[in-house]
Amino acid sequence: MATDDLDLNACSREPIHIPGSIQPHGLLLALSDDAAGAAFTLTQASANAGPALRVAVEDALGRPVEEVVRPELAGPLADFLGKRSFPNRPVPVGLTALPSVGMVQILAHAAEDGAVVVELERLTDEANSRLDHVYPRMRETIERLDALNAPADILACAAQEVRALTGFDRVLVYRFDADWHGTVVAEDGNGRLPSYLDLRFPATDIPVQARELYRLNRQRLIPDSGYAPVPILPALNPGTGRPLDLSFSVLRSVSPVHVEYMRNMETASSMSVSILLHGRLWGLISCHHKDPFQVSYALRSACDLIAQILSVRIAAVEDRRDAEHRIALKAIQARLLAAMAQADPFIAGLTEAPDDLLRFAAATGAAVVFEQTCTLVGETPTVREVMGLVSWLAEQGEPEQFETDSLSALHPPAAAFEDKAAGLLAIAVSKLHASYILWFRPEVVRTVRWGGDPRKPERHEPGATRLHPRTSFEAWKETVRHRALPWTLAERETAAELRHAIIGIVLRKAEELAALSRELARSNKELESFSYSVSHDLRAPFRHIVGYAELLQELESDHLSATGRRYLDTIVDAANTAGSLVDNLLHFSQMGRSELTPVSIDMGQLVGEVRETLAPEAVGRAIDWNVGPLPTVRGDPTMMRLVLQNLLSNAIKYTRGREPARIAVGCEDRPKETLFYVRDNGVGFNQAYVKKLFGVFQRLHRNEEFEGIGIGLANVRRAVDRHGGQTWAEGRLDEGAAFFFTLPKADPTKSESAKPESGKPDRAKPELRDPNE
Incomplete structure (x- = not known):
């Protein structure tokens, strides 16, 4: 017969509390009172209960107790039953002798089904039978x-x-x-x-x-x-229709x-x-x-x-021992929370105290995963393996807390790193992102000495195969693999408390950030309105200055000295520069206020168009262009043209004097975004000042060397930010520079026509970060 036919759970379902029989070293009587509670009736009895009765067992059933029990029992039972309050555990009622049985200990209790169970247990040693x-x-x-x-x-x-x-x-x-x-x-x-x-x-x-x-x-x-x-007669209680409950019976x-x-x-x-x-x-x-x-x-x-x-x-x-352990864990928890309170970002406080983080769960390794950033402490799986664990936990419905001492049994890929993480304790610390603190314990190989082979043999019987207990109890050794030391109750409960404390910090930080975000949005709106108003209002005065200065040059230059004419030229140049500044500031402000109009953009074609526009700036120059294949992306064409025009114009400008100038444009495809770059072999810049590059009116070169007003890269960053991307740069003096920007890929699960709130795209968290920020 196949092993599949074996009922492995039959033993665990056996109704051992209602076996319907007793052991033969005693007698049993089951009594029930009548509706008025005035008298007790013998409802069931063990088949060997004859020595306790005046009549045969079959004749005694259903009759009042005082009519059927022997005189030796009548007195003790009358005293016990007269109390009308019966314990649910057996209590001694007395000692007595019965014919053909000898001395018995009388025990009685109330069963779960309401019956009063009286047991008469034979005594073999009367001296040791007295309390x-x-x-x-x-x-x-x-x-x-x-x-x-x-x-x-x-x-x-x-x-x-x-x-x-x-x-x-x-x-x-x-x-x-x-x-x-x-x-x-x-x-x-x-x-x-x-x-x-x-x-x-x-x-x-x-x-x-x-x-x-x-x-x-x-x-x-x-x-x-x-x-x-010895069977109980009848098998079912006449009053309840069920077997007698013997859960507390001594027999x-x-x-x-x-x-x-x-x-x-x-x-x-x-x-x-x-x-x-x-x-x-x-x-x-x-x-x-x-x-x-x-x-x-x-x-x-x-x-x-x-x-x-x-x-x-x-x-x-x-x-x-548990209290001492919990006190120690509480002290560690207090230090971790104090470190978090002082750290920025706050979650970094956990890894700034690595020894405490490990001691908190008696772990050999830990990982803090927060907003797609993974920090490892101690002996751990790799970042990729930890992120795989986090993804697997998220598939389990993102449990608030998870623990196991045999991770590979639940997550088979963990078998590859069970020397570092056979056991896992994890707590979720954010309801918005898949963010966890994970503690790891390595595999502990142990040899267990069993009392016999714990596997139960099967034996064929007519019509069925049933399990039988083991026949050998000789020491049987087993090597236990793929398990870590289990997490204690104190460790699990204290981890849950730490989670609640961190969630509190996260929520408080979220509230603070939301308030700051609202204030920043209000300030930005006011600033944009102010800059728009100022730049718009300043355009006319600067035009008037330039216009009247040029008229003065045309009509009155003969009456001016050479110095006066030089001063007038300076006024015109300065006014034109100021006017350009105002125009660019107005453009910068409009970029933050304008609505995005995303369409499909062929970046290769757009680069070609921008190069044609900038051709006058390259006249007479030897420029070696290297433009790789570029994809089609989704974005606002006006802003993307502005980005490429600024980056390519800068590359042409700052390679002046290089023979030949080399400018490369390319991209790199990534799972969630596309990375674009513009590289040149120009004058470059000092990397220490990279943070100034994308600021408004920030320049790293003198105007006498390279013309400009310092707002082009600020426009680049704002345009890329509006698309949910990032910008950064790398450079070395006299060795050239490289400018990078990313554009998130469209989410195929979202409607193409759905517009983001306030005209801004959803900000997907990129995997690549600016190393200089």
């Missing part, structure tokens, strides 16, 4: 546990004391990990059974519903794994798979007591005996007390 006899022996045990501080010593002492109290051949303390695998962390034995100390057992050995039952019912005893289950029959498991371990009897931390199942005190062996309720209660003391001591140690 007042057992508890004095606990004083020494409690004193020994109180004297210890180290967790390992406390656990070892608990195993020793439980074995001394009960007499089991072997007592284990078994701890669950985050994946519910269990490890034997302490052991005490007499050598009759093999040692399992430090061995690991798979989570499948104790399925989910069994762990939940361990959490609810802290005690379980199986005196003889070879027992034959509850256990799963056949578990009984088979015990036999495979060569243990005839077992007892377990749960260890709970803050209501969660932490582990078990697990006791085994080679032969059938029964422990009284009083001794089991004493072991339960030891487990509770263990819980308190372990919780104190772990809580103190």
